[in-house]
Amino acid sequence: MKRTKTTIPEQDVARVFRLHGVRLTPQRLSIWQELSRQRTHPGAEEVYTAVRRRLPTVSLDTVYRALHLFSSLGLIEPIGSDRQRARFDTDMSPHHHFICERCGAIHDVGSAVEDQLKIPPTLACCGRVERVQIEFRGVCKGCAKAESEPHEIENE
Ligand SMILES: [Zn+2]
């Protein structure tokens, strides 16, 4: 199920920054604009590459620090386990992810899934569940198609 992306509007981002007494510098704003434009749940390096086209002086370190800042302000959410390079989501509305284990693509999945989900009683020993976020993992359509077509053997 395809869903439309709901990103926090720019004026709200500015408000969150003001509220926390943090300066929304032109660099941070450019990084935000780039982040919210991408639908791919980009990682720091992708954001860096895109922002650098507009701001050639920006450093990867600045991008990392900005992403960390956005995340600590609750404007974006890191996805994936720590073992992987962090990817970021600017869509803070409840939804789930389908992650392709071949190409790493992350697709948004509508939130109707958890309506059918029963919280296992064993979770009670851990604490109170406040929200459910599901990570479906598998092979995306593009990769499945590529695998079914004859192709040269790639080096792993
Ligand atoms: Zn894939």
Ligand SMILES: [Zn+2]
């Ligand atoms: Zn998402």
